Amino acid sequence: MTFAEKALTPSNMNRISTAALFLAAASAPLFAQTPTPTPLAVDPQVAHLRDDALANDEYAWDITEGLTTEVGERMAGTEAEARARSWAVAKFKALGFTNIRVDEFPVATGLRGAESAEILAPFPQKMFVNALGGSGLTGPEGVTGEIVAFDSVDALRLAPDEAVRGKIVFVDHRMTAAQDGSGYGQFGAPRREAPSYASEKGALAIVIRSIGTDHNRTPHTGVMEFKRGAKPIPAGALSIPDAEQLQRILKRGKPVTMRLRLQGQRIQGKSGNVIAELPGSDPDAAPVMVGCHLDSWDQGTGAIDDASGCGIVTAAAKRIMDQGRPRRTIRVVWFGSEEIGLFGGKDYEARYAKQPHYAIAESDFGADRIWQVDSKLGKDRLEEARMIGAALAPLGIVTNSFEEAEGSDIGDMITAGIPAVGLSQDGTRYFDIHHTANDTLDKIDLVQLRQNVAAWTAMLAVLTGPIEPLKPNRRRGR
Amino acid sequence: MTFAEKALTPSNMNRISTAALFLAAASAPLFAQTPTPTPLAVDPQVAHLRDDALANDEYAWDITEGLTTEVGERMAGTEAEARARSWAVAKFKALGFTNIRVDEFPVATGLRGAESAEILAPFPQKMFVNALGGSGLTGPEGVTGEIVAFDSVDALRLAPDEAVRGKIVFVDHRMTAAQDGSGYGQFGAPRREAPSYASEKGALAIVIRSIGTDHNRTPHTGVMEFKRGAKPIPAGALSIPDAEQLQRILKRGKPVTMRLRLQGQRIQGKSGNVIAELPGSDPDAAPVMVGCHLDSWDQGTGAIDDASGCGIVTAAAKRIMDQGRPRRTIRVVWFGSEEIGLFGGKDYEARYAKQPHYAIAESDFGADRIWQVDSKLGKDRLEEARMIGAALAPLGIVTNSFEEAEGSDIGDMITAGIPAVGLSQDGTRYFDIHHTANDTLDKIDLVQLRQNVAAWTAMLAVLTGPIEPLKPNRRRGR
Numbered sequence: 001m002t003f004a005e006k007a008l009t010p011s012n013m014n015r016i017s018t019a020a021l022f023l024a025a026a027s028a029p030l031f032a033q034t035p036t037p038t039p040l041a042v043d044p045q046v047a048h049l050r051d052d053a054l055a056n057d058e059y060a061w062d063i064t065e066g067l068t069t070e071v072g073e074r075m076a077g078t079e080a081e082a083r084a085r086s087w088a089v090a091k092f093k094a095l096g097f098t099n100i101r102v103d104e105f106p107v108a109t110g111l112r113g114a115e116s117a118e119i120l121a122p123f124p125q126k127m128f129v130n131a132l133g134g135s136g137l138t139g140p141e142g143v144t145g146e147i148v149a150f151d152s153v154d155a156l157r158l159a160p161d162e163a164v165r166g167k168i169v170f171v172d173h174r175m176t177a178a179q180d181g182s183g184y185g186q187f188g189a190p191r192r193e194a195p196s197y198a199s200e201k202g203a204l205a206i207v208i209r210s211i212g213t214d215h216n217r218t219p220h221t222g223v224m225e226f227k228r229g230a231k232p233i234p235a236g237a238l239s240i241p242d243a244e245q246l247q248r249i250l251k252r253g254k255p256v257t258m259r260l261r262l263q264g265q266r267i268q269g270k271s272g273n274v275i276a277e278l279p280g281s282d283p284d285a286a287p288v289m290v291g292c293h294l295d296s297w298d299q300g301t302g303a304i305d306d307a308s309g310c311g312i313v314t315a316a317a318k319r320i321m322d323q324g325r326p327r328r329t330i331r332v333v334w335f336g337s338e339e340i341g342l343f344g345g346k347d348y349e350a351r352y353a354k355q356p357h358y359a360i361a362e363s364d365f366g367a368d369r370i371w372q373v374d375s376k377l378g379k380d381r382l383e384e385a386r387m388i389g390a391a392l393a394p395l396g397i398v399t400n401s402f403e404e405a406e407g408s409d410i411g412d413m414i415t416a417g418i419p420a421v422g423l424s425q426d427g428t429r430y431f432d433i434h435h436t437a438n439d440t441l442d443k444i445d446l447v448q449l450r451q452n453v454a455a456w457t458a459m460l461a462v463l464t465g466p467i468e469p470l471k472p473n474r475r476r477g478r
Numbered sequence: 479m480t481f482a483e484k485a486l487t488p489s490n491m492n493r494i495s496t497a498a499l500f501l502a503a504a505s506a507p508l509f510a511q512t513p514t515p516t517p518l519a520v521d522p523q524v525a526h527l528r529d530d531a532l533a534n535d536e537y538a539w540d541i542t543e544g545l546t547t548e549v550g551e552r553m554a555g556t557e558a559e560a561r562a563r564s565w566a567v568a569k570f571k572a573l574g575f576t577n578i579r580v581d582e583f584p585v586a587t588g589l590r591g592a593e594s595a596e597i598l599a600p601f602p603q604k605m606f607v608n609a610l611g612g613s614g615l616t617g618p619e620g621v622t623g624e625i626v627a628f629d630s631v632d633a634l635r636l637a638p639d640e641a642v643r644g645k646i647v648f649v650d651h652r653m654t655a656a657q658d659g660s661g662y663g664q665f666g667a668p669r670r671e672a673p674s675y676a677s678e679k680g681a682l683a684i685v686i687r688s689i690g691t692d693h694n695r696t697p698h699t700g701v702m703e704f705k706r707g708a709k710p711i712p713a714g715a716l717s718i719p720d721a722e723q724l725q726r727i728l729k730r731g732k733p734v735t736m737r738l739r740l741q742g743q744r745i746q747g748k749s750g751n752v753i754a755e756l757p758g759s760d761p762d763a764a765p766v767m768v769g770c771h772l773d774s775w776d777q778g779t780g781a782i783d784d785a786s787g788c789g790i791v792t793a794a795a796k797r798i799m800d801q802g803r804p805r806r807t808i809r810v811v812w813f814g815s816e817e818i819g820l821f822g823g824k825d826y827e828a829r830y831a832k833q834p835h836y837a838i839a840e841s842d843f844g845a846d847r848i849w850q851v852d853s854k855l856g857k858d859r860l861e862e863a864r865m866i867g868a869a870l871a872p873l874g875i876v877t878n879s880f881e882e883a884e885g886s887d888i889g890d891m892i893t894a895g896i897p898a899v900g901l902s903q904d905g906t907r908y909f910d911i912h913h914t915a916n917d918t919l920d921k922i923d924l925v926q927l928r929q930n931v932a933a934w935t936a937m938l939a940v941l942t943g944p945i946e947p948l949k950p951n952r953r954r955g956r
Contacts, residue, residue, distance in 0.1 A: 070730070
């Protein structure tokens with residue numbers, strides 16, 4: 001996930017207000033705006049698909065395990081991401097999808113080189129650091145300067161230039177875990193904004209406390225872009241234990257000197273979206289598109305971000321394929337280059353957004369259980385939105401809004417008015433792992449992964465319409 | 479902690495038998511050997527010292543925080559360990575200890591260089607590795623070979639030489655967390671023994687699954703020594719997620735090629751023990767010696783291993799100092815070079831073991847709560863041993879044995895018959911962190927740290943005899 005969809009948008013503010021209303025409702029049951037849905041009967045085929053996925057799904061695990069094992073990291077624009085596209089095409093074929101294609105596009109990207117951060121004085125010691133995406137680069141000798149520390153981006157922004165000039169800025173801004181991941185918008189500011197302020201004030205370089213909620217020596221990378229006119233300076237993230245250590249060292253009150261080395265290279269690369277379909281029985285019906293992103297950051301194997309998302313949405317489509325032929329086409333898109341700027345989503349939008357889509361949705365927040373469903377299908381499809389809620393309720397999923405939905409690569413298309421559904425996963429531990437070397441397969445919980453597949457399968461079954469059973473000789477191979 | 483004190487020794491076997499007896503006793507209350515202690519009255523001074531430490535101790539945190547912040551890692555035999563000795567001397571002085579001295583001794587040690595492990599085929603990707611202490615070294619190009627995998631040290635030992643020759647051995651041996659840390663003896667074998675077997679069979683190099691219980695990309699180092707006649711080969715530990723990834727890659731059934739680079743250098747260094755005393759009122763009474771180790775591995779800051787141990791034992795002695803003058807001298811020893819071969823303990827033993835010691839004890843298993851006390855004070859001091867148990871019982875500490883005690887640096891002295899006490903800490907999460915970059919201050923829980931200090935203070939108060947209160951003008955500064 002990039003920061004875009006979790007920023008403090010008016011839509012998030014609405015969500016907070018809605019939650020407040022529910023709380024108010026608890027003590028004031030007659031409160032007028034409280035939704036009071038009546039139960040809807042769930043189609044037995046939908047219920048069966050849901051429950052079978054919950055108990056038995058292996059597809060999502062198979063895809064997540066396969067992609068992370070046989071490809072590993074899949075940094076956007078690199079040869080590894082190209083191998084991942086080949087892997088994806090082969091997997092879609094093996095699963096029986098059709099209309100498989102790769103839409104390529106060019107991207108500018110970076111390759112990580114040797115990285116180190118070292119306190120030279122007053123207490124010599126090494127720290128764990130990595131470069132943010134978009135960082136300026138150093139030579140092998142690095143840059144050496146005195147640390148000037150700020151508790152927040154605002155404190156940096158308001159500091160006089162002479163306090164910052166020629167120094168290494170340190171921004172220490174603590175993120176707190178939130179189930180819905182909403183902290184990422186608010187707490188991500190040090191990564192997104194501080195490097196530009198530091199550069200504009202003449203800083204030599206910047207290090208931030210990792211945007212994360214763990215205590216491992218695994219720094220959290222992530223994308224960042226210097227404002228127009230701001231010269232790129234080396235910009236790194238310290239692991240959280242190292243940021244806390246630097247705070248303690250600074251509290252001793254002596255000048256602190258750091259040598260920071262962030263080597264690497266910028267390259268012009270090629271990226272692409274991999275698209276596959278399960279054709280519907282009605283050629284005139286608009287398709288349902290479900291997505292995830294294929295690229296990952298370079299230090300983990302991109303298991304929670306976002307191999308599992310690809311596993312979940314593809315498993316859901318495949319489970320419908322195993323059942324028969326839905327009325328509407330299901331289009332599965334594994335986006336490229338999400339992490340470095342949502343480029344896969346932009347490419348898809350440029351090529352296809354003008355074609356009709358019945359609904360779009362994306363899974364890109366790990367593989368922990370889904371706890372909430374939102375949708376924005378339009379006022380004339382409220383019954384359908386409520387039916388999705390009814391189908392998901394037995395999985396412990398609550399219906400929140402009928403007027404909003406989120407998704408990283410598809411965010412702009414949702415804003416542009418394409419109908420969308422959002423299935424919100426539990427993000428409590430997501431930012432322990434997100435964008436670190438620790439994003440590996442062992443962080444995926446099979447039981448919760450299956451709950452995700454069950455929810456996506458049921459949601460797809462409601463959206464795609466009745467599934468015409470396969471004739472025995474037309475069963476596609478697993 | 480090194481492996482030595484947690485190996486499956488006869489003393490451990492006894493402990494297991496004792497536990498079995500207790501279990502048997504539960505269903506057979508008349509079982510003859512079941513200990514049935516009667517409650518002992520705890521001296522009010524001892525109880526006060528204990529309870530005050532539990533509620534208020536700051537000394538242990540201050541030492542742990544200071545040593546890990548102002549020195550950081552303290553690899554045995556290096557300049558960093560020398561800085562740690564200077565820090566220790568200054569700290570002992572500031573706390574009011576006397577007879578402060580440094581006993582120096584020479585050690586052979588290693589400095590870590592660039593390290594990497596890379597799967598070249600069939601699925602190219604990088605893995606997280608570090609060299610074990612005592613590993614052979616590679617040049618910058620590393621060594622490249624096919625992986626041959628074994629599930630256990632025995633499987634490697636029994637393999638024909640031709641299966642191993644010219645290859646990189648991988649030993650995957652899973653450690654399970656145990657509260658008492660006893661798994662370290664059994665599960666540590668891949669690190670201690672496998673490199674020698676691999677070398678003797680002509681392997682190019684060896685990588686083991688880290689001896690640990692976490693799922694972070696932080697490999698666990700630790701000491702290892704090649705058997706006489708076995709040529710040192712590069713020997714590394716993969717992080718646990720990487721070892722599991724390698725297993726998955728191997729299961730695809732294709733030959734797996736790895737390039738392993740473990741650079742570094744061997745140096746002849748200087749180490750030393752830092753010793754300080756709180757003199758007792760009776761010059762003829764043998765002292766009580768309490769210890770910890772000052773050195774740490776090089777990637778973390780040695781917070782749980784073993785800055786907190788030094789914090790705990792020193793805080794306990796200081797709290798008695800604050801109360802007055804005990805009958806017996808308390809000698810605090812911060813051992814050097816524990817990690818690379820228990821050299822501090824050996825130096826102390828050579829210099830002082832022939833002098834009388836009333837009791838010895840060491841804290842070297844993190845800072846989580848103490849749950850059990852053992853002692854080996856001798857048959858004529860059973861009442862005193864029971865009194866220690868009575869003083870610790872309100873802290874939730876159970877008395878186990880009167881015939882055994884453990885300690886890393888002091889293990890040989892205990893075996894040689896010097897009276898000893900062992901306070902066992904909860905080790906459930908110890909091997910998540912042990913010998914990794916993650917061994918940092920944030921892993922220390924202040925509440926549990928204080929429980930440790932309370933136990934050590936009470937134990938010391940029982941052993942050192944009545945404390946003569948300070949006259950107001952003789953109060954030593956905090």
